[in-house]
Amino acid sequence: MIARRGKDEEQDRFGQRNNFETPLKLLKRALNAPIIVKLKDGEEYKGILDNYDPTMNLVLDDSAQVDESGKAVISYGKILIRGNNILYIAVSDQNKKRAAMGSERP
Numbered sequence: 001m002i003a004r005r006g007k008d009e010e011q012d013r014f015g016q017r018n019n020f021e022t023p024l025k026l027l028k029r030a031l032n033a034p035i036i037v038k039l040k041d042g043e044e045y046k047g048i049l050d051n052y053d054p055t056m057n058l059v060l061d062d063s064a065q066v067d068e069s070g071k072a073v074i075s076y077g078k079i080l081i082r083g084n085n086i087l088y089i090a091v092s093d094q095n096k097k098r099a100a101m102g103s104e105r106p
Contacts, residue, residue, distance in 0.1 A: 027052045036090040056083030
């Protein structure tokens with residue numbers, strides 16, 4: 001049986017405790033910060049995370065479609081990306097450090 005001490009803490013099969021960040025908590029900490037979103041069809045978008053919902057629909061501001069090298073192909077402004085089309089979301093290193101430390105943004 002796995003002993004649990006909190007929602008964000010679990011034991012692995014060797015009995016070591018693992019702290020992990022749920023995707024929605026990570027998105028909460030990434031609000032108003034730059035992210036990269038890769039879609040299932042291969043397209044990538046960069047932008048500032050403006051909002052999200054529990055189904056991971058995202059609203060990006062100052063967004064642009066980018067190519068494989070990260071160069072902007074088309075600038076859009078504000079866009080909505082449906083959560084079921086997302087392959088992955090990349091959060092900047094600064095946001096990852098903030099999430100790992102558990103600190104809230106100002």
